[in-house]
Amino acid sequence: MRIGELAQRTGASPRALRYYEQQGLLRPARRPSGYREYGEADVRTVHGIRTLLAAGLSSAVIGEMLSGLPLPGERRPGPTCPELLAGLARERARISGEIHELTMARGLLDDILAAAAPGEAITAPRPEPFSARRAPRRR
Template sequence: MRIGELARRTGVSERGLRYYEEQGLLRPERLPSGYRVYTELDVAAVRRIRLLLAAGLSTAQIAEALPCMVDEDELLQPTCSELVDALAAHRDRIEEAIGELAATRDNLNTLIARARPAG
């Protein structure tokens, strides 16, 4: 299939698919004409990429993670213990950022409450 069909089937723009290729996340076959040719495996790869992006991983992290990921009944599962450790560390950084944002929100709420007259 060509890039337009892959875009339609995955919901990722052609520009996004080219970006995934630039980042080494997709490796389509190239015809002599320069056209990209994708397979059903690429449809699944784009689904995995989107799930990992939604989990907050960068494309560089995804490039490292993809070889250690398998699909189990439509669920993405890491197979390398070092990847699980890296994902846990990433989750911990997110939890820390959430805590910092909550503290910032609380400070703002205090400032707003002090600025508004009671009543």
């Protein structure tokens, strides 16, 4: 199938599909004319990519994890690839950390909004735990 059909079947735009290819997430065959040729496995791969993107994973992390996904019909009883599960657990921990940071930031904004003098609340010294948490994030 060509890129338009894959886009229609997966809900991904042709632009997104080309991006997935640039990132090494999709590897379509090429016709002699240069057109991309996709198969049924690519439909499943795109669904997986979109699911993991929606879960907050970056395309680089997804690229590392795709190799751990079993092909349809190849799922054996028992746990999935240990590397895949470890990667998903790391990403879950990262997202949980970001949620914690955002919750703290929202709480601080709530405190400022509720203050009698918001300008003073903004310029007041902050407790150390808040200041320390603002260290640059790893990506």
